[in-house]
Amino acid sequence: MTRSSQPPAPAGQVSECSLRLVDADKVEQVRSRMPEEADVADLAVVFGLLSDPGRVRILIALLEGEMCVCDLAATTGLSESGVSHALRLLRGPRVVTVRRAGRMAYYSLADSHVRMLLDLGLTHVGHTGRDRLQMAAGR
């Protein structure tokens, strides 16, 4: 998921060695608007976290509010260890946050952007009609 590909050549010069161009102006224009390499990498990391069905189910579950690990496991069909591993990945970039109470750990979505990404993605995938997640997205 996170495999850093070769960063674009230093800005300014479009034409490197033996690279063919058809529309040099367009290339230059697009390159000038291209975000920084680090931003692109971060974006890819976030999307990569959403690229596993198990993690997606976890995050969709969390759309409805906080949940503990064992309930997430029951909800998603993953093992508890699997849920824990997944939540660790999601905790790193602060996609989810944890609230601890005794030996329980309650997880919730940390950031509304992920909520929107999930909602948009579900719409894209053809999950049309029916309320589903809309209501939960308000919080």
Place this chain on the structure above:
Amino acid sequence: MTRSSQPPAPAGQVSECSLRLVDADKVEQVRSRMPEEADVADLAVVFGLLSDPGRVRILIALLEGEMCVCDLAATTGLSESGVSHALRLLRGPRVVTVRRAGRMAYYSLADSHVRMLLDLGLTHVGHTGRDRLQMAAGR
């Protein structure tokens, strides 16, 4: 707090063997709203396509309009073969479409949802400022 106590699975077949539950009602509620497995899988595939920096650069470039393979290569820093491989992956789920003119192939974004996903993601990484994502830092 709700002890697990595990009563004989209240009616709705929340889960089967030996899974501990803390809040069975919540689990049942969330499970009833969980999208179909196929939709979740498709969603993960789409996000997976956005999880590679090279492909993200290609798609960001296409935000400005259609481009041919060699200009995409020059723009993104990928090899032309690499761009072609990436575009093949994106063509499958109709994320991009191709218009052929002679021996040229002009690609463009096929679907406005991907455009929105990219925009949302970009404003997200832009707004989080230099709060760089730290993958391993969570722990």
Place this chain on the structure above:
DNA sequence: AGAATATCTGTAGAGTTGTTCACACGTTAA
């Protein structure tokens, strides 16, 4: 026709990811 061009595809190998298992850690109950 042959050569050059633009794109596409197959393949191998290096690297990465997800899952499972076994156990460790901190908390609560007995």
Place this chain on the structure above:
DNA sequence: TTAACGTGTGAACAACTCTACAGATATTCT
């Protein structure tokens, strides 16, 4: 205290992904 519990972690391994290279295909030029 000991035992049970909920969760976290590390290691191992299969499965997958990306990249580079070679070559294929299709189109255009001379």
